[in-house]
Amino acid sequence: xxxxxxxxxxxxxxxxxxxxxxxxxxxxxxxxxxxxxxxxxxxxxxxxxxxxxxxxxxxxxxxxxxxxxxxxxxxxxxxxxxxxxxxxxxxxxxxxxxxxxxxxxxxxxxxxxxxxxxxxxxxxxxxxxxxxxxxxxxxxxxxxxxxxxxxxxxxxxxxxxxxxxxxxxxxxxxxxxxxxxxxxxxxxxxxxxxxxxxxxxxxxxxxxxxxxxxxxxxxxxxxxxxxxxxxxxxxxxxxxxxxxxxxxxxxxxxxxxxxxxxxxxxxxxxxxxxxxxxxxxxxxxxxxxxxx
Amino acid sequence: xxxxxxxxxxxxxxxxxxxxxxxxxxxxxxxxxxxxxxxxxxxxxxxxxxxxxxxxxxxxxxxxxxxxxxxxxxxxxxxxxxxxxxxxxxxxxxxxxxxxxxxxxxxxxxxxxxxxxxxxxxxxxxxxxxxxxxxxxxxxxxxxxxxxxxxxxxxxxxxxxxxxxxxxxxxxxxxxxxxxxxxxxxxxxxxxxxxxxxxxxxxxxxxxxxxxxxxxxxxxxxxxxxxxxxxxxxxxxxxxxxxxxxxxxxxxxxxxxxxxxxxxxxxxxxxxxxxxxxxxxxxxxxxxxxxxxxxxxxxxxxxxxxxxxxxxxxxxxxxxxxxxxxxxxxxxxxxxxxxxxxxxxxxxxxxxxxxxxxxxxxxxxxxxxxxxxxxxxxxxxxxxxxxxxxxxxxxxxxxxxxxxxxxxxxxxxxxxxxxxxxxxxxxxxxxxxxxxxxxxxxxxxxxxxxxxxxxxxxxxxxxx
Amino acid sequence: xxxxxxxxxxxxxxxxxxxxxxxxxxxxxxxxxxxxxxxxxxxxxxxxxxxxxxxxxxxxxxxxxxxxxxxxxxxxxxxxxxxxxxxxxxxxxxxxxxxxxxxxxxxxxxxxxxxxxxxxxxxxxxxxxxxxxxxxxxxxxxxxxxxxxxxxxxxxxxxx
Numbered sequence: 054x055x056x057x058x059x060x061x062x063x064x065x066x067x068x069x070x071x072x073x074x075x076x077x078x079x080x081x082x083x084x085x086x087x088x089x090x091x092x093x094x095x096x097x098x099x100x101x102x103x104x105x106x107x108x109x110x111x112x113x114x115x116x117x118x119x120x121x122x123x124x125x126x127x128x129x130x131x132x133x134x135x136x137x138x139x140x141x142x143x144x145x146x147x148x149x150x151x152x153x154x155x156x157x158x159x160x161x162x163x164x165x166x167x168x169x170x171x172x173x174x175x176x177x178x179x180x181x182x183x184x185x186x187x188x189x190x191x192x193x194x195x196x197x198x199x200x201x202x203x204x205x206x207x208x209x210x211x212x213x214x215x216x217x218x219x220x221x222x223x224x225x226x227x228x229x230x231x232x233x234x235x236x237x238x239x240x241x242x243x244x245x246x247x248x249x250x251x252x253x254x255x256x257x258x259x260x261x262x263x264x265x266x267x268x269x270x271x272x273x274x275x276x277x278x279x280x281x282x283x284x285x286x287x288x289x290x291x292x293x294x295x296x297x298x299x300x301x302x303x304x305x306x307x308x309x310x311x312x313x314x315x316x317x318x319x320x321x322x323x324x325x326x327x328x329x330x331x332x333x334x335x336x337x338x339x340x341x342x343x344x345x
Numbered sequence: 346x347x348x349x350x351x352x353x354x355x356x357x358x359x360x361x362x363x364x365x366x367x368x369x370x371x372x373x374x375x376x377x378x379x380x381x382x383x384x385x386x387x388x389x390x391x392x393x394x395x396x397x398x399x400x401x402x403x404x405x406x407x408x409x410x411x412x413x414x415x416x417x418x419x420x421x422x423x424x425x426x427x428x429x430x431x432x433x434x435x436x437x438x439x440x441x442x443x444x445x446x447x448x449x450x451x452x453x454x455x456x457x458x459x460x461x462x463x464x465x466x467x468x469x470x471x472x473x474x475x476x477x478x479x480x481x482x483x484x485x486x487x488x489x490x491x492x493x494x495x496x497x498x499x500x501x502x503x504x505x506x507x508x509x510x511x512x513x514x515x516x517x518x519x520x521x522x523x524x525x526x527x528x529x530x531x532x533x534x535x536x537x538x539x540x541x542x543x544x545x546x547x548x549x550x551x552x553x554x555x556x557x558x559x560x561x562x563x564x565x566x567x568x569x570x571x572x573x574x575x576x577x578x579x580x581x582x583x584x585x586x587x588x589x590x591x592x593x594x595x596x597x598x599x600x601x602x603x604x605x606x607x608x609x610x611x612x613x614x615x616x617x618x619x620x621x622x623x624x625x626x627x628x629x630x631x632x633x634x635x636x637x638x639x640x641x642x643x644x645x646x647x648x649x650x651x652x653x654x655x656x657x658x659x660x661x662x663x664x665x666x667x668x669x670x671x672x673x674x675x676x677x678x679x680x681x682x683x684x685x686x687x688x689x690x691x692x693x694x695x696x697x698x699x700x701x702x703x704x705x706x707x708x709x710x711x712x713x714x715x716x717x718x719x720x721x722x723x724x725x726x727x728x729x730x731x732x733x734x735x736x737x738x739x740x741x742x743x744x745x746x747x748x749x750x751x752x753x754x755x756x757x758x759x760x761x762x763x764x765x766x767x768x769x770x771x772x773x774x775x776x777x778x779x780x781x782x783x784x785x786x787x788x789x790x791x792x793x794x795x796x797x798x799x800x801x802x803x804x805x806x807x808x809x
Numbered sequence: 810x811x812x813x814x815x816x817x818x819x820x821x822x823x824x825x826x827x828x829x830x831x832x833x834x835x836x837x838x839x840x841x842x843x844x845x846x847x848x849x850x851x852x853x854x855x856x857x858x859x860x861x862x863x864x865x866x867x868x869x870x871x872x873x874x875x876x877x878x879x880x881x882x883x884x885x886x887x888x889x890x891x892x893x894x895x896x897x898x899x900x901x902x903x904x905x906x907x908x909x910x911x912x913x914x915x916x917x918x919x920x921x922x923x924x925x926x927x928x929x930x931x932x933x934x935x936x937x938x939x940x941x942x943x944x945x946x947x948x949x950x951x952x953x954x955x956x957x958x959x960x961x962x963x964x965x966x967x968x969x
Contacts, residue, residue, distance in 0.1 A: 057830075383842075
C-alpha cells in the first residue's frame, strides 16, 4: 500500500487550541478530521502537509445538527453517517439524505465529515452542490473571531476554499424558509464513486409560484457550478416540466466540464441538463408534499 | 472425512455434494488466521520498493541514486547496471520473449520498473523512491494496437537483434483460406464486424509480492509468494540466478486470489531475489494496488475483424483477422506457443464448411502480458467473437438467433467431429441442449415480452 | 511518538511515527495479521476493523488517532473457542473462497448486526458496499449475514 510522507502531529483539545496551532504553523499545517479525503491524497503523495492537527476530539464543540432560530446549524465535524441518519435534517432538507446515500460507502461515512468534504473542495464533491442549492452559509473562525461567507465566496477554485491559514471551518448554516423542497441527483460509474455529474436543487414555493430556487452542479467545472441564470429563470414562475426543461438547457450551457476517465464533455453536459431537470421535479414534488 | 448420508436421488433439487461438505480451509480464514505473503515476517528482513517510469516510451539519459543511498534507512538501490553484472537485467518470459527486469536503455511502458530500493522498513522504502532522480528523453509512443504496425510507428523492441517492426510473433493461422474464400463467394449473406475485447485486469484482492530468502551459507533460496505456477517459476529463477533447481524452494501458502495475475514472473520478484543473494538477508517486496493495475498481467486485448456467412439458412463460413496486443514484452502466460484456445474453438458449436483464422501479435507501449483471466487462454475471446458474429448474422438475415443456431449446429451423428481449424470434438447433443435451455428460460414468453416492450418504446434484449 | 491503542481489549503501546497507519500498527502487533489491505484508495475494505463499535477503514486512519478508542479486529470474534455467529454464517453459507476479503466483511457484518439485528437484504448489501470481494459474487456473503441474523434472533428467543 502507498504510505504518506512524514509529518508532525498534534491532537487539538479545543477549537481555540486548534486555531492557535493553525495560526502558529501557517500554511504548512492542515486540519485532519475523518481524513478520508486528506489521507488518500497524502498516501498518493499529492498532498504533503508538514503538520497535521487532529480535531477528532472536538465532537463536543463541533458535531451537531440543531434548530438555531430560523436556521439549521450543522457543526463542521458532523459525520456523514449522522447527516444521513438525521430525520430532522431530512424533514427540512431531504437533499442531504439523497446525497449522503450516494457519497462513498457506509464505512467511509462513519468517519468523513461535512467540514472535511467542503474544505477538500473537489469539484465532484456532492455536499458542495447541496449547500449551494440550499443557500447555505459557512462560518469560518480564526484568531480574530468568526466570519460568515456564502458558498460562492467559499468556493475559490479546485481544492481551494476561503478558509485561510490560521482559520477553521466551524459551522454550516441553512436558512429555513417555508415551502421548501430539495433533491439531489447523481450519476456515477459505480456505487460510491465520484459523480460523472450531479445536480442539487432546492425550491421554495409560495402558493403556486417558485419564490426562490437554488441549483448547484458537481463534477462539471473546476469547482461547484452555481446556476444563477437558471435560478433567475425560475423565480416568480409557476413550476412546470417545461420550465424545468428550460432550466436544464441552461445547466448544459453554463457548466464547463472537462473530458476525463469519467466521460467526455458532451455526455457530461447532457447529464447536467437531465439531472437538473430531475432534481427540480423532485424538489418541487417534495415542496408540494406529493412525493412519498 | 467420510460422507455417511445416502446419496440424493436424481429427483432431489441439489446436485450431489452441494452443501454437504464444508470447506476445511474456512477454519483459518474466518478467524483471520490465513497465511498470506504480507503476513510473514522473517528475522532480519528488509523491504523493497520499485521506482516506475511515468513515460510510456522514453530514453533513459541518467539515473542518480545518490540521494536515495544517503537515506539512513536505505540499504541498497539497484538499477539495470547492477543487474547487468549479475546477468539479471533481462529475463525470459513464459512466451519465449525477453523482458527487462529493470529498464536500462529505455522505458517501454508507463509503469515499467526502473530502480529497486531496499530499506529497513516499508515507509522508508517508499520515501526513498522520491529521492531517485531519473532523466528521461520522451519518445513517441504507440498505444493503439491498430497503429503498431504502421510504417511510421516507433520501434519498441530495438533491443532484439533483427527486429524491424512491432510484430511480436510470426503470423499464426489455422483453417483453410481457399476453402473459406470459396464459402464466402457462394454465400447468400455476409456480415462483417469489428469485435473488440478490451484490456481488463484480473485484480485479485491480494496484490503480487514475494519474500526472497537466500541463505549464503547453504546456497538455498527460499521463496514465499502467492504463486499460480511455482514449478515454472522455479525453472525461470534457476535459469536466471544460476542456481540448481533443487536449491530453490517456492512456498505458496495462502493466496488472496490469482485469476491468472499470479502466473507471470515479475521484475519485482527477480529484484527481491537479486537483493537477497547480494545482501544475504530476506527481502520482501509487495506491490501496491496502483502498481498491480499498471504493470502486472492484464487479460484480453484482442482486436478481431471478422466475417461470417450463411447459405440456405445455415452458417457456412467464418474468417477472423486478429491483432493481439501484448504490450511492450510478450509475457503471455500461454503454455503453447500459439493462441491455442482461440483457434480450437472459434468455430463454436457450428458445422461450418470452412473457416480461416489468423492472429498477429504486436508490441505496444503498454504493460506486458496477457494472462488467462479465469483460465481462458483466449477461449473467452473466441466464444465472444463467434457468438457475437452469429447474433449479427441472425439480425441481418432477420431470423431468430436461436433458430439460426439450431440450423447450424453440429449434429449428434457427426461426432467425433473435426473442426475446420483442426480440433476434434468428441461428443455432443447441441440441439437437444439448446431446446432444454429454451424451455427453462421460457424463451417464447421472453420473445412476447420483448415485442410488447418494444411496442411501448422500451428497450429489451435477449442474450443467447 | 508513543501511541497506545486498546485492541481487542488489550492495551498495545508502541513508539511509532505519526504517519503510521492503523492497519500497519495492527498488523505489526503479534498475532494480528488478520486485518488485510488491498488498495491505495480506501475502496476495497479488506482493512475494515471496528472503532468504538463502528466499522472504519484502518488504512485511512492514523494509529495516533486511535489512542483513547477501542479497536476490534477479526481475531476478537471467536471467544473461548466459540465462533461468533457471523463466522459460523460465513462457513455455513460458503461466503468465502480465497478468504482475503473475509476479515473486512466479517467486521462490517458484525457492526451491522450489532446496530440492526434484523436487516433486509438491501440493508445488508448497502452495509457491505464498502468492501470488495473478487471471488464470491457477494450472494453467499449476503446469505451468510442473513443466516447469522436469524441465528442470533433464535438464540435471543431461547435466552428469554
